Amino acid sequence: MLFRLILLLLLSDIIASRSIVKTLPGYPSDLPFELETGYVGVGEKNDVQLFYYFVESEGSPKDDPLILWLAGGPGCSALRAFFYEIGPFTFNYEESIGKTPTLELNPYSWTKVASIIYIDQPVGTGFSYANTSESYISSDTISATQTYEFLRKWLVDHPEYLNNPLYICGVSYIGMVIPIIVQEIYNGNEAGNEPQMNIKGYMLGNPLTDKNRDINSRIKYAHRVALLSDNLYKSTKANCKGEYIDVDPSNGLCSSNLQLVDKCLDKINLPQILEPLCSTMNVKSNLLRWDRNSAEENSMDLLGPLQQVPGPWCRGYNYIFATKWANDRDVQKALNIREGIKTEWLQCNTSIEYSFGVSATVAYTFNVPSTVGYHRNLTHKNCRALIFSGDLDMRVPHLSTEKWIDSLNLNIESGWEPWFVDGQIAGYTIAYARNDYSLTYATMKGAGHTVPEYKPRESLAMVDRWFAYYPL
Numbered sequence: 226m227l228f229r230l231i232l233l234l235l236l237s238d239i240i241a242s243r244s245i246v247k248t249l250p251g252y253p254s255d256l257p258f259e260l261e262t263g264y265v266g267v268g269e270k271n272d273v274q275l276f277y278y279f280v281e282s283e284g285s286p287k288d289d290p291l292i293l294w295l296a297g298g299p300g301c302s303a304l305r306a307f308f309y310e311i312g313p314f315t316f317n318y319e320e321s322i323g324k325t326p327t328l329e330l331n332p333y334s335w336t337k338v339a340s341i342i343y344i345d346q347p348v349g350t351g352f353s354y355a356n357t358s359e360s361y362i363s364s365d366t367i368s369a370t371q372t373y374e375f376l377r378k379w380l381v382d383h384p385e386y387l388n389n390p391l392y393i394c395g396v397s398y399i400g401m402v403i404p405i406i407v408q409e410i411y412n413g414n415e416a417g418n419e420p421q422m423n424i425k426g427y428m429l430g431n432p433l434t435d436k437n438r439d440i441n442s443r444i445k446y447a448h449r450v451a452l453l454s455d456n457l458y459k460s461t462k463a464n465c466k467g468e469y470i471d472v473d474p475s476n477g478l479c480s481s482n483l484q485l486v487d488k489c490l491d492k493i494n495l496p497q498i499l500e501p502l503c504s505t506m507n508v509k510s511n512l513l514r515w516d517r518n519s520a521e522e523n524s525m526d527l528l529g530p531l532q533q534v535p536g537p538w539c540r541g542y543n544y545i546f547a548t549k550w551a552n553d554r555d556v557q558k559a560l561n562i563r564e565g566i567k568t569e570w571l572q573c574n575t576s577i578e579y580s581f582g583v584s585a586t587v588a589y590t591f592n593v594p595s596t597v598g599y600h601r602n603l604t605h606k607n608c609r610a611l612i613f614s615g616d617l618d619m620r621v622p623h624l625s626t627e628k629w630i631d632s633l634n635l636n637i638e639s640g641w642e643p644w645f646v647d648g649q650i651a652g653y654t655i656a657y658a659r660n661d662y663s664l665t666y667a668t669m670k671g672a673g674h675t676v677p678e679y680k681p682r683e684s685l686a687m688v689d690r691w692f693a694y695y696p697l
Contacts (some may be wrong), residue, residue, distance in 0.1 A: 226527060227445075227634070229639065234476055234607050235639055235640040239520060242263050242264050242561070243261055243262070243263030243264075243382070243528045244261065244262060244263060245259065245260070245261055246260040246261065246262055246559060246560045246561070248559065248638050249269075249328065249556070249560075250550070250553060250555045250556050250560050250564075251325050251327050251328040251416050251550060252314070252328040252365065252675050253302075253327050255343070255348055257330070257446075258281065258283055258313055258336060259279055259280065259281040259531070260278065260279070260280055260314075261278075261279040261280075261281075262276070262277065262279070262560050263276070263279075263561075264276055264277075264353075264377050264563070265277065265378050265379055266373055266380075266556060267371045267374040267375050267378070267379075268348075268355075268360055268374070268394040268546075269360070270356075272355050272356040272357050272359075272360035273348045273353070273354075273355050273356075273360050273526075274353060274354055274355070275345060275346055275348070275353045275371070275372075275375050275388075276344075276345045276351060276352035276353045276354075276562075277342055277343060277344045277345070277379070278303060278304075278307060278343040278377075278560075279340070279341070279343070280312070280313055280336045280340065280341050280343075281336075281340050281482060282336055282338065282339055282340040282467075282568050283313075283334075283337050284334050284337060284338055284339075285356050286340055286450070287385075287389075288389070289338060289340060289389065289692075290338070290339045290340070290389060290390040290391070290392055290425070290692050291339065291340050291341075291342070291386050291389040291390065291391050292335070292339045292340070292341045292342065292343065292392050292393075292394050292428075293341075293342045293372075293376055293391070293393050293394065294306055294341050294342065294343050294344070294394050294395060295344060295346060295372065295393070295395035295399045295402065295403060295681065296343075296345075296346075296350075296395065296396075296397075296399065296540055297395065297396055297397025297398040297399045297400075297401070297433075297675075298350070298397070298399075298573050298574070298577065299347060299350075299365075299401075299402075299577050299589065300347065300349065300350050300573050300574035300575075300576075300577035300589075301572060301573040302345055302350055302351030302352075302551075302570070302571070302572060302573070303343035303344055303345050303350075303351055304343075304351060304547055304551055304570075304572075305547070305572060305573075306343055306396075306411050306426060307343050308546075308547050308680045309543065309544070309547070309675070310396070310665075310677040310678045311334065311335040311341070311677050311684070312331060312335075312336070312343070313328045313330060313331055313334040313336050314328045314329065314330065314331055314334075315328075315329060315330075315331045316328060316329070316543070316546045316547070316550075317329045318543065318546065320697075321549075322470030323329070325549075325550070325553060326547075326549055326550040328550075331681070333677075333681035333682050333684070333685040334685075335684075335685060335688060337685065337686065337689075338685070338689045338692060339392075339688075339692065340389065342376075342379065344370070344372065344375060346368055346372055346375070347360055347363040347367070347368040347371070347577070347589065348360065348363055348371070349361055349574050349576065349577060349588065350574050350577075351570065351571075351588060352560075352566075352567060352570065353564050354567055354589075361442060361588050362588055362589075363577075363588065363589050363590075364589060364590035364591070364592045365401050365402055365405070365590070365591060365592050365593040366405060366592055366593060368402050368407035368647035369402050369406045370409070372402070372415070373406055373409045373410060376406075376422070377413075377418070377419075377420065378412075378584075380420050380422065381419075381420055381544060385421070387420055387421075387422070387423065388423055389423060390423055390425040390692075391410075391422050391423050391424045391425060392424075392425055392426055392427060392428055393406055393407050393410070393424075393427045393428075394427065394428040394429070394430065394431065395428075395430070395432075396430035396431055396432065396435050396674070396675050396676070397430070397431060397432065397433060397620070397621070397674060397675065399429075399432070400429050400431075400432020400433045400434050400596065400621075401432075401433055401434070401436075401591075401593050401596055402593075403427055403429060403432075404427070404596040404599035404600050404603065404609040405596065405599055406595070407424070407426075407427045407599075407608070408599050408602055408603060410422050410424045411424060411603070411606050411608070424608075425608070425609055426608045426609030426610055426611075427603075427610055427611075428611040428613075428688070428691075429610075429611075429612050429613075429617055430612075430613050430614070430615075430675065430676045430677075431613075431614050431618050431620065431621040431623075431626070431674050431675070431676065432578050432621065432626065433621055434595065434596050434600070434621075434625070434626065435594070435595040435596075435597055435629060436591075436594050436624070437470060437471075437594065437595075438596065438625050438628070438629070439621050439622070439626075440469075440470055441467070441468065441469050441625075442460060442611075442622045442624050442628075443469075443471060443495075443512060443620075443622060444458070444461060444462075444469055444486060444620035444626035445458075445622070445624055446623075447486070447489075447490055447493075447619065448617055448622050449624070450498065452489060452490060452498070453486060453489055453552075457482065457485055457486065457489070458533075459474060460478075460482055460517050461479070461482035461485075463485065464476065464477040464478040464479045464481075465482065465483065466479075466481050469483060469486075470512070474569070486512070487512055490512050491512075493619065495512075495618075495619045495620045495674075496540075496618060496619075496620050496673045496675070497540070497615070497617050497618065497672075497673025497679065498617050498618075498619050498673075499617055500539065500540055501537065501538075503540075503541035503542065505584065509529055519544050519682060528653065528663065534604055537603055543587045544572055547572060548570070548571070548572060550559065551570040552569060552570050557570075572646070576588055576589075577589045583689075597629050597632065597633075600629070600633060601633055603662065604635065604659050604662045604664075605660075605662070606661070606662060607661035607662070607687070608661070608662050608663075609662075609663050609664075609665075609691075610662075610663070610664040610665070611664075611665050611667070611687075611688070611691050612664065612665070612666045612667075613652075613666070613667045613669060613676055613687065614626050614666075614667075614668050614669065614676075615667070615668075615669045615671075615673045615674060615675075615676045615680075616652070616668045616669065616670055616671070616672065617672060617673050618672070618674040619674050619677075620674045621674065623668055624664075627666070630657070630664065630666055630674050633657070633664070635657035635658060635659050635662075635664060636657060636658050636659055637655065637656070637657055638656040638657060638658045638663075639654075639655065639656045639696070640655060641653055641655045642654060644657075644667065644687075644696075644697035646683045647682075648681065650670060650687075651669065651670060651686070651687070652668040652669045652670045652672075652683070653667070653668045654666065654667040654668070654696075654697045656696070665691060665697065667687060667697055669683060669684070669687075673695070
């Protein structure tokens with residue numbers, strides 16, 4: 226007992242700061258929910274300071290699940306999810322032109338059914354920072370280890386949440402990191418690490434899982450949705466032998482086919498194939514590489530006084546408002562951001578950029594090519610998984626997600642069938658199981674890459690049912 230107490234004291238000693246935020250610029254009154262922000266020191270000598278936002282459940286905080294939400298990118302801030310995906314606020318875009326962006330409540334916030342920790346990770350993301358240049362060096366596995374350390378320390382400092390069901394969740398590139406974190410939690414519990422976490426499972430949306438297969442599947446998906454002709458698809462598949470990334474430069478037929486494919490798909494918006502690209506943001510689809518939506522990265526170029534938003538509409542223009550809001554000094558003061566540490570907040574840290582095996586900087590190493598093995602390991606745990614895919618996403622097509630799920634060789638508990646919200650088909654689902662492990666897979670009809678952003682009402686219904694152990 227004394228040893229456990231010493232361990233907990235050592236962990237809690239590293240909690241750097243936390244504060245309750247009562248008001249925020251852009252919202253006219255006191256916040257109608259509890260918002261806490263703070264830093265937690267991790268890594269060697271705690272030189273890495275990870276910033277977080279914590280919103281207590283608006284339902285039953287003592288009983289509702291606790292979610293650790295990680296944004297994708299890598300290097301995209303947690304505010305991305307806070308404002309555009311699952312958080313309690315969004316922007317009133319019409320009222321925000323020409324002044325401080327105006328906040329309004331999100332009726333489909335996941336905080337209706339869960340308490341959520343939104344964390345800026347890896348180091349260098351959002352308001353997270355390091356005290357030394359060496360501590361900015363990270364990787365897929367280092368990010369996972371530091372996030373696990375963050376969670377241990379956060380729970381020591383918030384023991385009232387130790388008994389809540391814990392889920393690790395996120396979308397997009399974070400599919401390369403979350404399965405590692407979840408495995409570390411289970412392994413840590415089995416090894417007797419303190420605090421013991423009440424881990425129940427994980428949730429992933431359109432997750433990058435196997436870098437080669439996920440990117441390769443884009444061409445098959447493009448053919449499936451009639452963006453490529455039968456003849457071009459069959460010729461490209463035959464000449465390239467199904468490999469479209471690591472192409473033999475002497476294979477002229479394959480190269481010629483891929484040039485035609487690129488011509489057909491150059492102006493397609495990968496995150497949501499039916500929506501327009503932002504014409505003024507110099508956005509170009511990068512079919513055969515991992516590429517964040519450039520509209521998310523380049524919104525600073527359009528800030529100015531925000532007297533008007535360029536037309537016609539594209540989703541990327543929505544992100545301008547978060548950039549404007551988060552770089553306001555009054556906002557940073559309200560969030561209790563440490564002064565003088567970071568001078569500019571970015572939606573996504575462009576120095577952490579993955580270009581299929583090539584890093585734009587030595588600061589981040591993309592050292593995990595596939596997490597399918599981690600998913601397979603978790604099938605031997607008492608664990609739940611919810612994997613969901615927007616069916617209009619070509620960045621991580623549902624086809625490749627379904628393929629790696631099939632490779633787990635789980636038992637099918639209920640076959641492919643529609644699921645409904647308000648009497649309308651929201652998507653399709655299939656449920657798997659093996660001993661104490663269960664996996665629910667769901668598509669979201671009409672959704673893009675970050676599913677809750679496109680289908681907020683249906684997404685809230687999905688997680689509410691899943692948390693309650695109901696069929697979708």
